[in-house]
Amino acid sequence: MTLTIGLLLGLSFFASLLALAFLIWAVNNRQLTITQHDAYTIFTEGEAGHPDDATTEGSQDEGGAARAHHFDTERAGIDAISRPAVVTLISSGIAWLAIGSIFGLIASLKLHWPDWLVGEAWLTFGRVRTLHLNMVIYGWLSMTGIGVAMWVAPRIFHTALRYPKLPIIGAILWNVGVAAGAIAIASGWNDGQEWLEIPWQIDILIAIAGSFFVLPLLATAARRHVKHIYVTGWYYIAALCWFPILFFIANIPYIYSGVQEATVNWWFAHNVLGLWLTPLGVGAAYYFIPKIIGKPIYSYSLSLLGFWALALFYSQVGIHHLIGGPVPTWVVTLSIVHSVMMFVPVIAVAINHHVTVARNLWALKASVPLRFISLGAVMYTLASFQGSIEALRSVNSVTHFTQYTVAHAHLGAYGFVSFVMFGAVYHMLPRITGRSWPWPSMIPAHFWLVVVGFAIYFIGLTIGGVLQGFAMLDVARPFSDSVQVVLPYLEIRSLGGAVMVVGHLIFAAHFLAALIQRDAQAPAAQPHDTRSAVST
């Protein structure tokens, strides 16, 4: 039995290696008929080379207006159709961010104020922390990520979103599902596995809601007006196919128990990051970085390598969370090998993102959204490198089960995905509402608050985590030492977290203000505001 499954999974690694080798060979020998020209799919003719950013200060020249005219027929019509769905999804996401990050702050404070808010069961640490995780992952990141995808996908496919009403229904159901899940968790009813806490009965609702997003996007992709699918599209289509599979398999009740349950749990939890949030974030960055800068990405063959290496190697990564556990050694080793192989896609994506930005540093100064997105891309590189190294047994035995892992998780889910989403929302909303952000100075304020807050958060917690790990490993020191040594760093984390939350509240208020402003003028502008949507 062991031999058979071990052999099969081992073979999956060798098959992946072969596939990757073939891909590299094919790319290098131009077997695949792609050229750099394909990377221009995201630009309509004549658009490439112009900074495309509503928040760019001082560049709102007549060139922009002339350009805008140019897309009027094609693109603005597309955006108008996806707009209601995108607004619904993104505003839901931001609402969950505001609530979820407040719960995160409460959980953080509770770690060093253990007697605070202990009167009610739903305010105890175990539930507050779980509420934070589920709200930010399934509320904020998933909904915002899908919202951005709903807006980007029709643009890269050069056709309007199909079934544009479905995502709105989906968003309502999804919100009900996450809210019901949160209430269930708060009342003490959950499935008892990290990342899968929402009871499976409620997960059925979320799964149905998910299909309301998948269907329109796949239908749009199928009826695209371009031959080639831009790299962002690969990531989006893949993510929307992967996530339902992951979510369904991991939530099947009553069939996993004990060690198998733990294995499936971590297989799922890590794949949510790698095969769901990562493609949503990387896909968005692949679109917005060249879009805002006005130049194509660096190398198309690297995009291919990056995407396929992720697809081939990511799925086995999660079991490195069970190093030292009662899981067969070869399962863990296979997972470690796959984790380290993640260097390949990450390097490929990193070169594409960072070289494109590095050659156009002027754009960073001009555009805060680009600053958010490219910083997010840098965080993706760092988080992934860190993750691969953390999977090694020698490192894992120190850092796992410490705050270090928490810092790493936030580097990925916050430093990378959230930052990209912040930038994407800042870039998109003016085009959606047809008007500039009401308080432009709040955008850099948000940027610096979350950057500084997160730097405090990450650096503090990383140092604390390592010290905690060494304290726990030292048999000569009592366990309480590992708690005491990390205490000042938990306070630092709360400080950084509080600064981040302030940034989020500013962001949410700013977003709300921008929406209200639109609604106030909406009745008059409604019939023809497609024009104003692009003439910012």
Place this chain on the structure above:
Amino acid sequence: MESFEPYEEFKPIPLPVLIIAVALALWGVFTLLDNGKAVTVGRAERSDQIADQHANRQNGAELFVSRCATCHQPNGSGVEGAIPPLASSPFLKASPEVAMHILLNGIDGPIRVGDATFEGHMPSFASVLSDADIVRLVTHVRGTFADRHDLLTEGDVATARLLAGRRGAWQGGQEIAARLDASLGPQPPMSSATQAAIDPIAQKLVSQGNGQTWACASCHGMRGQGSASVPRLAGLPAAYIAKQLGDYVTGKRRNETMQLVARTLKPQDMRRIGDYYSVMRAPSNARASLGGDLVRGERLVLDGDWARGLPSCVSCHGPSTFGVAPSFPALSAQHPEYTAAQLTAWVSGTRDNSTGRLMNGIAARLNDADRRAVADYLATLPPVPAPATRGRTNGK
């Protein structure tokens, strides 16, 4: 804004990326295959171990070296005035059941071997040797030292073992001669000071507590045998136990549970409890459980490791680590979890009460693997023998 000229140039994957990809792939293949080997080897070693345990593969000579030679010497000469010789011993020349019964029960009293009288205190090996082990060991010892070759069967041992559990150690040579074999010749009489009367106050403390705190037995067991991280107390020197309880009060030894308990005890209670446990007997229930290297453990216990400044355990804790009253506790048959935790506690300073701070220095020189090796090896040794005899011997 300058106009952007799209270029069609096909950018290949940079060479360094390819090199990294190939290097990682090679590393991955190597790691996977290497792990396969490690698992296979580990499994083979484990099954060898299990097979060893099941097949009792140690032969009589090996059993003698590992179990008997420490005291009786490899050539069976014994130690003059302390340990009786085996060579030409009438006890071996007698029927094989005599040696068997002695191994199963141990001896607690004076015996005469040849022209010399010894204060016999031999432990019971019932808990560490299987029936087959005893057959092989008795056959080897009698064949080698007494030229007797009549055989014992495992069935004999099994029957005797049933009885052995019910009676204590043999009360000297006289009882053995009377019960087992009259051919052993005149044996010295048992001292008139027989078993110390059980102290009812101590017994109440141990089994019911003192009203303020729980009973000793609730954790350490009715026979003081302990379990896992709760130490075996049976047979530890009385003064040692009393001192530990005092040290919990002063904080020289720290343990939340024991500090709570010790604070409710009066000094005379501590002495009573010490006396009570020092004469208690319990078969060993300790097993090597920390995965320590038993060969290394044996070497450290018997010889030490002078390259690292480590004296042997037996140099202070006595032959077979049965303890030397009043300061050096018995270590044999102690639970490995407890022993290893104490060795760690000496390092961390949560325990700082050894004579002349000897243990602080020794424990600091042991690494984690050594701690586990020593603790596991000590757990395989037979428990402290007949404490009543030792009490009397000390008294004389």
